[in-house]
């Protein structure tokens with residue numbers, strides 16, 4: 001763990017201008033420095049760096065943060081890596097907790113080590129693909145060339161229990177479990193997670209392998225097996241294919257989001273390279289934000305079946321809070337029997353791109369879907385339609401889009417705008433933070449519950465929401481970080497159920513001590529709390545990892561990512577409550 005006051009010292013010793021300038025040439029502009037934003041495509045500079053406030057901010061895409069955040073977002077470093085690099089430059093030593101260094105010696109960056117393992121596995125699987133006519137035959141039969149397989153580093157895990165013995169120096173190394181490559185069975189037997197599967201390496205934006213998806217070659221179950229969450233891989237944050245697609249996305253000025261690995265690869269095979277997939281989870285607001293940094297237009301193209309329809313609506317729900325004016329979202333609905341892979345193979349690139357041009361704008365889809373659910377033929381239908389529309393208006397980020405939707409809705413129900421407008425919730429000043437905390441906890445969706453946009457994750461007026469107190473504290477802390485002294489080890493809190501669950505757990509441990517409690521008894525003791533289900537679910541996960549559990553190094557890394565998330569959230573909050581906000 002890196003102590004908070006060290007971060008403060010570090011940030012006071014370095015100058016963000018020096019840090020950013022190494023990557024982006026800056027020009028003086030009033031009190032600030034400016035440049036074309038490195039996080040999105042633009043022709044006139046809206047990216048600024050403030051030497052007095054020591055942060056960067058883009059008025060175009062909303063990118064925002066400290067020197068640490070810049071290194072994370074721009075150079076793709078992890079939180080500890082960014083801190084380490086800045087500390088080196090400032091001539092400071094990053095304080096470490098003693099227990100990580102004794103016995104193990106100064107450990108190599110744990111994430112780096114996991115990353116090396118994943119890479120070794122990817123190389124191994126790739127070589128095995130070359131050696132397997134059956135696996136090659138499978139990919140050929142799905143229309144893929146060797147060139148595209150190489151581009152996506154596709155591989156094959158042979159049908160043996162301990163393939164990776166040949167790929168890594170020490171099969172007994174616990175890191176293999178931490179990386180999710182090896183599973184420990186009941187009798188303590190260690191074996192490969194992936195066997196007899198086509199392997200799709202999932203990479204981060206820099207192209208480092210962080211996880212795998214493995215597909216069966218026949219009709220076995222499950223069709224796809226994915227890496228579990230690991231210190232390298234946090235679901236709901238990553239997008240399959242983004243590394244390969246980045247340049248094509250910038251060139252095309254748009255990006256297509258599909259459901260499956262195969263859709264990404266098959267479209268690339270046909271020359272449509274600006275495609276990513278949301279990795280078997282719903283599209284999160286975080287995904288949308290990430291993509292809007294690369295292009296102004298996102299087209300969701302999901303399977304033509306009922307599940308695809310549901311996925312589209314969820315994408316809409318998660319896009320609304322980050323859809324500022326100037327950004328565009330559209331939906332491409334395929335014939336029911338098709339997914340993007342089968343469609344492009346059946347009809348070719350031109351047909352697919354022609355459909356893409358005619359994709360349904362989000363506003364059309366929004367109104368049409370509400371109308372389908374509540375035909376406004378009767379007074380009751382109209383009332384239900386307006387009622388269902390309300391929460392979406394609450395979460396809308398763009399004022400112009402809001403106005404347009406309001407007009408359309410008024411027409412649909414035959415109201416004048418002046419009549420409708422008082423019925424709709426007031427506009428919000430700024431986009432809420434993303435759904436990252438859900439991704440962090442692995443618990444899907446802020447949309448849980450009533451199938452409407454949940455607002456639990458957004459800054460809300462204090463009277464209505466428990467977020468208020470958090471927001472106030474964080475706001476003060478952001479303005480005067482030295483106030484951290486008043487909170488000792490208390491980190492800022494994102495107002496989500498998961499954050500609350502963590503608080504309750506912390507409080508419990510502080511009160512009852514933690515020395516004697518094992519996981520089981522502890523979960524038992526928390527049985528009557530509001531978050532019992534979260535603890536139970538987590539303890540199942542722990543059980544799945546086998547009886548040795550995770551080691552301290554992995555824990556420290558998880559802690560670092562968690563702190564970096566809280567850190568990001570705090571920055572985001574600063575954005576939605578600018579410094580001139582009333583105190």
Ligand code: UTP
Pocket residue numbers: 213215222223224225226259260261262263279280303339341
């Ligand atoms: P699909 O079932 O639509 O798969 O799942 P697909 O990509 O079209 O696969 P092919 O064409 O049959 O090979 C879409 C995505 O959902 C996730 C995967 O990420 C998959 O690409 N998924 C699906 C799983 O994680 N596990 C599964 O068992 C199935």
Ligand code: MN
Pocket residue numbers: 260262263339341342
């Ligand atoms: Mn498919």
